[in-house]
Amino acid sequence: MEFIVDSECLNRAIADVNKAVSQKTPFPILSGIKIIANKESVIVIGSNADIIIEKVIPLEMDGINVLEVKEIGSVVLSAKYLSELVRKLPDKIHLTVNEKQIATLKVEEVITTINGFQSEEYPRLPQIDEMKHIKMHSTDLIEMIKQTAFAVSKSEARPVLSGVNMLFKDSKLTCIATNSHRLAWKELTIDSHVSGSFIVPSKSLMELSKLIQNVSGFIDLFVTDSYIVFKTNLTSLYSRLIEGNYPNVSGLFPKNARTIITVNTKQFLKGVDRACLFASEWKNNNVYLEIKKDTKLKITSNSSEIGKIEETQTINKLDGETDLSISLDGSFLLEALKVIKEEEIRISFGGSMRPVLMEPVGNNTSLHLISPVRSY
Amino acid sequence: MEFIVDSECLNRAIADVNKAVSQKTPFPILSGIKIIANKESVIVIGSNADIIIEKVIPLEMDGINVLEVKEIGSVVLSAKYLSELVRKLPDKIHLTVNEKQIATLKVEEVITTINGFQSEEYPRLPQIDEMKHIKMHSTDLIEMIKQTAFAVSKSEARPVLSGVNMLFKDSKLTCIATNSHRLAWKELTIDSHVSGSFIVPSKSLMELSKLIQNVSGFIDLFVTDSYIVFKTNLTSLYSRLIEGNYPNVSGLFPKNARTIITVNTKQFLKGVDRACLFASEWKNNNVYLEIKKDTKLKITSNSSEIGKIEETQTINKLDGETDLSISLDGSFLLEALKVIKEEEIRISFGGSMRPVLMEPVGNNTSLHLISPVRSY
Numbered sequence: 001m002e003f004i005v006d007s008e009c010l011n012r013a014i015a016d017v018n019k020a021v022s023q024k025t026p027f028p029i030l031s032g033i034k035i036i037a038n039k040e041s042v043i044v045i046g047s048n049a050d051i052i053i054e055k056v057i058p059l060e061m062d063g064i065n066v067l068e069v070k071e072i073g074s075v076v077l078s079a080k081y082l083s084e085l086v087r088k089l090p091d092k093i094h095l096t097v098n099e100k101q102i103a104t105l106k107v108e109e110v111i112t113t114i115n116g117f118q119s120e121e122y123p124r125l126p127q128i129d130e131m132k133h134i135k136m137h138s139t140d141l142i143e144m145i146k147q148t149a150f151a152v153s154k155s156e157a158r159p160v161l162s163g164v165n166m167l168f169k170d171s172k173l174t175c176i177a178t179n180s181h182r183l184a185w186k187e188l189t190i191d192s193h194v195s196g197s198f199i200v201p202s203k204s205l206m207e208l209s210k211l212i213q214n215v216s217g218f219i220d221l222f223v224t225d226s227y228i229v230f231k232t233n234l235t236s237l238y239s240r241l242i243e244g245n246y247p248n249v250s251g252l253f254p255k256n257a258r259t260i261i262t263v264n265t266k267q268f269l270k271g272v273d274r275a276c277l278f279a280s281e282w283k284n285n286n287v288y289l290e291i292k293k294d295t296k297l298k299i300t301s302n303s304s305e306i307g308k309i310e311e312t313q314t315i316n317k318l319d320g321e322t323d324l325s326i327s328l329d330g331s332f333l334l335e336a337l338k339v340i341k342e343e344e345i346r347i348s349f350g351g352s353m354r355p356v357l358m359e360p361v362g363n364n365t366s367l368h369l370i371s372p373v374r375s376y
Numbered sequence: 377m378e379f380i381v382d383s384e385c386l387n388r389a390i391a392d393v394n395k396a397v398s399q400k401t402p403f404p405i406l407s408g409i410k411i412i413a414n415k416e417s418v419i420v421i422g423s424n425a426d427i428i429i430e431k432v433i434p435l436e437m438d439g440i441n442v443l444e445v446k447e448i449g450s451v452v453l454s455a456k457y458l459s460e461l462v463r464k465l466p467d468k469i470h471l472t473v474n475e476k477q478i479a480t481l482k483v484e485e486v487i488t489t490i491n492g493f494q495s496e497e498y499p500r501l502p503q504i505d506e507m508k509h510i511k512m513h514s515t516d517l518i519e520m521i522k523q524t525a526f527a528v529s530k531s532e533a534r535p536v537l538s539g540v541n542m543l544f545k546d547s548k549l550t551c552i553a554t555n556s557h558r559l560a561w562k563e564l565t566i567d568s569h570v571s572g573s574f575i576v577p578s579k580s581l582m583e584l585s586k587l588i589q590n591v592s593g594f595i596d597l598f599v600t601d602s603y604i605v606f607k608t609n610l611t612s613l614y615s616r617l618i619e620g621n622y623p624n625v626s627g628l629f630p631k632n633a634r635t636i637i638t639v640n641t642k643q644f645l646k647g648v649d650r651a652c653l654f655a656s657e658w659k660n661n662n663v664y665l666e667i668k669k670d671t672k673l674k675i676t677s678n679s680s681e682i683g684k685i686e687e688t689q690t691i692n693k694l695d696g697e698t699d700l701s702i703s704l705d706g707s708f709l710l711e712a713l714k715v716i717k718e719e720e721i722r723i724s725f726g727g728s729m730r731p732v733l734m735e736p737v738g739n740n741t742s743l744h745l746i747s748p749v750r751s752y
Contacts, residue, residue: 078682081653081654081682081683084653085650085653085685088646088649088650088653089650102683109687109688109689110647110650110685110686110687111685111686111687112650112683112684112685112686113683113684113685114682114683115681115682115683270464271486273464274461274464274465274486274488277457277460277461277464278457305491306454306457306490306491307457307478307488307489307490307491308488308489309461309486309487309488309489310486310487310488311485311486311487312485313485
């Protein structure tokens with residue numbers, strides 16, 4: 001194997017796939033990065049038990065020659081040393097691999113050799129069925145992830161809840177995430193008749209968001225038996241799917257509200273953020289909300305040892321009963337408020353023991369549900 | 377005690393003094409920040425066993441009223457809660473403290489109460505002798521610290537070596553730091569006839585650098601029995617001095633060199649940085665330098681398991697013998713090279729078992745000495 005590549009291109013590709021590589025893997029070969037030289041491109045792959053990331057370096061990028069392949073072949077090299085080294089090499093890197101799997105990287109007067117692994121031992125990529133795929137805007141996908149992935153369960157007690165449920169049905173994609181105390185729900189109309197329900201680890205989706213954040217245009221989704229694949233022109237991320245049935249959440253959204261208020265999102269967020277200061281003394285980050293007769297919202301938290309914070313905010317619109325009080329987990333409130341971009345939110349209360357529903361005003365594709373906590 | 381203060385001014389002062397506060401202190405009162413309201417200013421103090429930081433908030437800053445003191449007094453409040461809270465409060469904060477040491481911070485509709493400590497229990501500041509002081513440019517002082525503090529010993533085996541020796545003599549300040557394997561030396565002419573030798577913990581100096589990095593103009597140094605004090609208009613840092621005698625290093629600098637080379641600083645730094653990749657496999661980060669007959673410098677490192685890196689650089693000027701090779705700790709080389717701003721450096725070798733001397737070309741106020749390491 002032999003090729004000459006622009007060091008910045010190689011560096012970027014290696015940095016991206018390196019995100020999937022763990023040095024703590026029980027399989028030494030997975031601590032490496034696989035490099036495949038084809039006639040028309042070099043492919044770089046990094047993986048762990050959950051994610052595989054693949055980057056393609058083409059011969060030309062933005063009309064500039066960045067790659068010249070002299071001999072096809074493949075090798076697996078230590079991710080740790082390769083990534084650090086390539087970051088420090090300037091100009092064009094001349095990479096050759098001999099029959100003993102020893103790679104030589106040469107840039108002008110700098111010559112480095114790295115002992116490689118047997119590339120045949122590197123696991124194969126799952127097969128993609130190119131016929132069955134869904135196309136969507138990368139910005140839409142990133143937004144779907146941002147609106148929901150934060151809400152998954154951090155515990156592994158119920159593995160299905162550690163993933164985001166991606167539900168394709170009737171030309172719609174719905175993403176749902178819950179830790180059974182709060183739930184985030186987001187819907188998007190898509191141009192596809194594929195249907196199916198998949199549970200994707202939230203970590204994979206977070207990694208994907210970072211990976212494609214600078215990609216404009218479309219992204220293709222493929223599903224295999226146990227993997228979901230996100231594919232752009234030069235980048236692919238394969239994520240393991242979580243097995244099991246995701247709970248049906250459609251019955252959870254309350255129908256009848258006792259009180260509905262509309263408040264300014266940012267102002268409410270700032271108030272809850274301040275209240276969280278003392279709330280962290282509690283097991284459930286207790287923050288108290290009180291709706292008073294004078295259409296004021298009182299936000300309070302206290303810690304007997306340290307102090308107390310309370311503030312009063314204006315309610316823009318109020319329907320239903322007043323004199324309602326409820327105790328919520330301040331960090332759940334905060335995380336939901338942080339992803340809402342709309343200026344105003346509508347909050348529906350069913351009573352002090354019923355879950356609270358938050359929706360951005362003027363956008364019915366996004367919902368957040370938060371259960372109350374005990375206040376004693 | 378009662379005053380109204382611009383929240384950003386208070387926030388900045390608290391963030392600065394908070395750097396000295398540790399939540400792990402065995403004395404609960406030291407986990408707090410002391411606030412003193414005088415007629416003309418509010419003083420904020422944070423401290424630990426080694427450092428005391430004091431910030432002054434005057435009535436006016438840049439011609440704008442930022443403070444109005446209604447009643448003088450003092451209080452000690454939890455650094456953790458106070459710093460987080462003030463960061464989140466807008467506009468002007470109205471702070472009052474009652475006779476039970478409960479502080480109330482009020483901004484518009486936000487009311488917070490924090491239980492305070494008895495401020496009398498807070499340790500007193502060391503007395504400064506205003507007569508005996510040294511004045512110098514803050515940028516000069518920052519540069520002296522940057523050039524030397526990195527070279528101190530990280531071990532506490534010989535406490536004096538964990539500090540920087542600040543030597544005032546004959547209108548000169550000399551800063552020296554060593555871990556007994558490498559040494560950094562920097563000299564500055566100052567306008568003072570004070571003489572004395574002080575050992576200042578490197579951590580204090582690092583903290584000072586950050587604290588005064590945006591301060592232009594002069595800084596005053598005062599010395600007490602066990603403290604050195606750095607004082608600008610609104611900021612003071614008190615640092616404990618390390619007791620003991622600093623070793624006399626003047627005899628360590630080699631007089632007769634076998635080989636003297638001049639190389640480009642950045643190019644050499646990059647080469648050593650690359651060589652450190654495999655050097656980290658060794659106990660002493662072994663990097664090999666070889667001076668060849670053809671006025672070339674070869675930089676090599678290798679790890680039998682992983683690989684090898686070698687590169688050849690041009691020597692700009694060579695005096696003395698060639699065919700010299702030496703093994704040095706790559707990380708010591710790197711740290712010294714990183715602080716040298718001059719384009720070229722002169723490196724003097726006394727032989728493969730003798731310390732190496734590095735000096736920036738065109739600047740005789742700065743020296744770096746590095747001992748060789750075993751290459752087996």
